[in-house]
Amino acid sequence: MNLELSAEEQEFREEARSWLRDNLPTEERPPEGQEMREFDLAWQRTLFDGGWAGINWPVEYGGRGLTDIQQMIWYEEFAKADPPFTLNNSCTFVGNLHGGPTIIVNGDETQKSHYLPRILKGEDVWCQGFSEPGAGSDLASLNTKAVIDGDELVVTGQKTWTSYAHVADVQELLVRTDPDAPKHKGITWVICDMRTPGIEIREIQTMSHVTDFCEVFYDEVRIPLTNVVGGLNNGWRTAMSTLSFERGTAFMADQVELAATVENLIEEARVRTGPDGRRPAIADDEIARRLATVRSEVAALRAMTITGISRNARTGVPGPEGSIVRLFHGELHQRVYQLALEIIGSDSLRLTPVDGDGVWTGPYLQSFAYTIGGGTTDIQRNIVGERVLGLPRA
Amino acid sequence: MDLLPTPEQEEIVTTVRSLLERDFNLNTLAERDGADSVVDRSLWAKCAELGWFGLGMDESLGGVGYTLAEEALLFTEIGAHATPGPFLATVLGARLAALSGAHDIAGAILSGESIVALAEPHTPGAASASPTVSGTFRVTDHGSADLILVMVGTSSALINASDMVAEPMASIDLLVPIAVGTVSDVSPIAGFEENPGLALRANILVAAELAGIATATAEQSTQYAKDREQFGTPIGAFQAVKHRCADMAVRAEAANSLVRYGSLAVLEGLTDANFHAHAARSLAATYAVTNSQINVQNHGGIGFTWEHTAHRYVTRSRVRSQTLGTVQSHLQSLLDQPTPS
Structure with missing residues (x-):
């Protein structure tokens, strides 16, 4: 147990700080469409050129081969640099934090050398095709079917809740390749080129007005068998390695940013008039208590993240314990924005964008996604109960 | 780290x-x-x-x-x-x-x-x-x-x-x-007359004891949920019970991680040591009280008896959460701290 940074880590922090000072974009991120895509990819390219892409990815695929602690330091420095956009609110998220890591663990050499550098250099946008209208929490019951025809898979069906499908080049797609096997055993994880004929994308409006949510339809879409990752009918295991990763360290950036959000909220409570119409909001006992409570909880979140990194460093792979952090984080994120809306009083009626300086209502509406996406909190509780604590399945 | x-x-x-x-x-x-x-x-x-x-x-x-x-x-x-x-x-x-x-x-x-x-x-x-x-x-x-x-x-x-x-x-x-x-x-x-270091250590040690209560009660409930059978199955198979156990494990992990972080922050003399000590002390107290209360519920009738140890954690968490300050006083002190570095 220690909190010390090695000389190398300390140097890394200073390097990150000074690079961000010179290179952080000052313009706001365009909220939608091709402009958003170009902005996100250009920033990814800037990160790559500066040596800040794939910090904890292997060197041979364009990463820097550094530790999760260094990855966390990078996020912390990014959040401290007061960026005009949040780090994970980017169409490069799935490539960097889902698709890429899955290929690192399960991909073959051809897949690794083709896809990984393209993700890091900002050449491909990835999206995720997991959920279906009939397969949400029960993901393994998915029935988008894929039939082998020669050296190709022919895919027919529908995916939903696919963020950034409308601007994506590539999709990590789960399909049913063996309808007769038990439901977890007949699934395949495959890379789908989003420009293949037979794909139709429809955007879905969301309660937060974010427009990157889509449903995707497949009508005899032909995908080369060489795009299968982790083996035919082994897709469940392949997907779980991604989800464990997601529940482990993929949300580190959000967690770091949430600490900064709480500090900003405390500042808001000092300058805004509170519920009694006379004193600052922070003078209100209930608001003060709730602010201090979320302050203690984001401190706990950071400590839990470091505990998770320490555990991963010992075992080498992210374990199911990641669900503990994910669960705590999702609900805490919501509590912070619920409290924010009470503190800002009548400004809580003014709609703001999801991202930007001093915005609260947009992120509040977006915060509902934090206990649904990537497995609802009910599913996270099942995972903690069954896979961490060893309680029996229903 | x-x-x-x-x-x-x-x-x-x-x-x-x-x-x-x-x-x-x-x-x-x-x-x-x-x-x-x-x-x-x-x-x-x-x-x-x-x-x-x-x-x-x-x-x-x-x-x-x-x-x-x-x-x-x-x-x-x-x-x-x-x-x-x-x-x-x-x-x-x-x-x-x-x-x-x-x-x-x-x-x-x-x-x-x-x-x-x-x-x-x-x-x-x-x-x-x-x-x-x-x-x-x-x-x-x-x-x-x-x-x-x-x-x-x-x-x-x-x-x-x-x-x-x-x-x-x-x-x-x-x-x-x-x-x-x-x-x-x-x-x-x-x-x-003035030894903030001793008070700081006290906060960490009380927080550590409380984190231990949060951990033990989470484990006690999980074990009981595996052993106790009703409707022909261990009660831990039911989501209502399973999810309470999961939440208890989350609280235990949060309290332990923050207490360890806090103990190291004090030990290494970090500028935000006070911040983390007050945070750990208030969070661990809240989670110890919460977990120990839910632990009684998870045990049903046996949890209400004197013979079972569940009540020991309830009363101990109450005593310790009022040892050298209260949740409220530590939250107030936490809010008075500057932004941690």
């Missing part, structure tokens, strides 16, 4: 755990329920022999030479086993005596010969520990105490137990004797 115990620290935890399980069995200790002292002198001497009272103290001061991190691990185990006794007053009292140069007294505390009770203001603002000790205090473990550690904010003092007139009160926790005592204008044997 690493927040998991090293193999050496794990070994300390294992040793502590085995002694607590063998010699501090709650069913045996129940014989002392309601007594004004729970200290068994020979057992206390054994803890002293194992170095528990000076675990985090420098060897130059007569301690074992480990740090606050190991001391916090010890207190987490004490919390996890609901072990009664004046451990906190002993560890802090020995430190205060040693730091103020009262080496004989420090030696007597470290050897288990002198028993130390803990006194803190009964009502805020109406008591002082420096330059003389005066006021009305809430005293825990006063029964067989030779000395009393008086802590008022960041000032602290050791006085003779005979200098206090103590009136026992019925304690909600029958293994934590509580009295209300008055002291008028007594000069301390040893003391500090």
Whole structure:
């Protein structure tokens, strides 16, 4: 147990700080469409050129081969640099934090050398095709079917809740390749080129007005068998390695940013008039208590993240314990924005964008996604109960 | 940066755990329920022999030479086993005596010969520990105490137990004797007008004990949910129970991680050490109380009995969450801290 940074880590922090000072974009991120895509990819390219892409990815695929602690330091420095956009609110998220890591663990050499550098250099946008209208929490019951025809898979069906499908080049797609096997055993994880004929994308409006949510339809879409990752009918295991990763360290950036959000909220409570119409909001006992409570909880979140990194460093792979952090984080994120809306009083009626300086209502509406996406909190509780604590399945 | 115990620290935890399980069995200790002292002198001497009272103290001061991190691990185990006794007053009292140069007294505390009770203001603002000790205090473990550690904010003092007139009160926790005592204008044997370091360590150790309660109750519920069958299946298969157990595990992980972080922040003298100590102390108290309450519910009828240990955690978490501050006072102190670096 220690909190010390090695000389190398300390140097890394200073390097990150000074690079961000010179290179952080000052313009706001365009909220939608091709402009958003170009902005996100250009920033990814800037990160790559500066040596800040794939910090904890292997060197041979364009990463820097550094530790999760260094990855966390990078996020912390990014959040401290007061960026005009949040780090994970980017169409490069799935490539960097889902698709890429899955290929690192399960991909073959051809897949690794083709896809990984393209993700890091900002050449491909990835999206995720997991959920279906009939397969949400029960993901393994998915029935988008894929039939082998020669050296190709022919895919027919529908995916939903696919963020950034409308601007994506590539999709990590789960399909049913063996309808007769038990439901977890007949699934395949495959890379789908989003420009293949037979794909139709429809955007879905969301309660937060974010427009990157889509449903995707497949009508005899032909995908080369060489795009299968982790083996035919082994897709469940392949997907779980991604989800464990997601529940482990993929949300580190959000967690770091949430600490900064709480500090900003405390500042808001000092300058805004509170519920009694006379004193600052922070003078209100209930608001003060709730602010201090979320302050203690984001401190706990950071400590839990470091505990998770320490555990991963010992075992080498992210374990199911990641669900503990994910669960705590999702609900805490919501509590912070619920409290924010009470503190800002009548400004809580003014709609703001999801991202930007001093915005609260947009992120509040977006915060509902934090206990649904990537497995609802009910599913996270099942995972903690069954896979961490060893309680029996229903 | 690493927040998991090293193999050496794990070994300390294992040793502590085995002694607590063998010699501090709650069913045996129940014989002392309601007594004004729970200290068994020979057992206390054994803890002293194992170095528990000076675990985090420098060897130059007569301690074992480990740090606050190991001391916090010890207190987490004490919390996890609901072990009664004046451990906190002993560890802090020995430190205060040693730091103020009262080496004989420090030696007597470290050897288990002198028993130390803990006194803190009964009502805020109406008591002082420096330059003389005066006021009305809430005293825990006063029964067989030779000395009393008086802590008022960041000032602290050791006085003779005979200098206090103590009136026992019925304690909600029958293994934590509580009295209300008055002291008028007594000069301390040893003391500090201002020693924020001692108060800071106290916050971490209380938080560690509370984190231990949050952990043990999470484990007790999980085990019961695996063993107890109803409707032909272990009750842990039902989401209502499973999800409560999951939430308890989350609280335990949060409390333990933050306490460890806090202990290291204090130990390494970080500028945000106070921030993390208050955060750990308030969060661990809230989670210990919450987990211990839900633990009774998870056990149903058996959880409501005196025979079962579930109630021990309920009352212990209540006592400890009001030891040296309250959730509310630590939250207020936390909010007063600057943004951590």
